[in-house]
Amino acid sequence: MAPSLPAEWHEVENPDYITEKYRATNPTLFVREDQDVGVHVLPVSTSSPHDEDQYRAGAIRGNRDEFDREEPIETFDEREPAFERALEFANRYETAYDDLGDEEAAIEAAVEAVQ
Template sequence: MVASDPADEDAGLPAGWTPVEDLESTPGKYDARAVSLFEREGADVAVQAFPSEPNAPHSDTDRWRVAVVHGRFDDPDRTDPVADVDGRDAALDVARSFMEAYEAAEGADRVERAIEAVSS
C-alpha cells in the first residue's frame, strides 16, 4: 500500500485537527503502508493509525491500530492504545471518532474521556 493522499484524510476532520504530512520521525516510517497521524492545533495531543504487524511476507493480516499520542508526536510523553481493527479505513474511522469525542468533551480529562468513548 502506498502513502495516501493527505487531502483524502483531511475530509471530514473536526475543526482544529490536521494530518501531519512529515512523518520522518514516527514509528513505521520505513513501512510502505500509509501511517496516518492527526494533531490537534493548540493542544499536545494527536491520534495515529498504523499497521499492527510489520510489513513482512508472512504477514497476511490487515490489522491496524489506533493510538493517542500525549505530548509532541515526534517526542511523545506517552502513547495510549485505543483500538485494534480490521483495515485502514476502519482505523481512520476510529481516529475520527476519537477526534469528535475529544471535541465534545471538556475539562482536564477530555483525552481520557474521548479514549473511553471510542474504546467501549
C-alpha cells in the same frame, strides 16, 4: 457517514518520527497543533510484508515530532475502520475538552468513549 476531522486538527504529512520509531508503512497522524494531543493509525505488524494486515488506532500525548505515550484505542482488520475510529476520537476529544477544559481529562474521556 464517517466522521470528519475537527477544524482544530490537521493531518501531519509523512510523520517521520512515527516512521523511524515504528518502521511503519503508511502511518496516519492527526494532531491538534495548540495542544499536546493527537491520534494515529498504524499497521500492527511492520516486520514483514507477508504478515496479515491489521491496523491500530491510538491516542497520543505529545506533539507532531515526539509523543510521550500512546493509549491504544482498538485494533482492526482493515485500515478504514481504524481511520474512522481515529476521527471519532478527535471529535470526542473536542467535546470533552469543551466540557472539561483539561487536556489530560479530555484525552481519557475521549478514549473511553470510543473504546
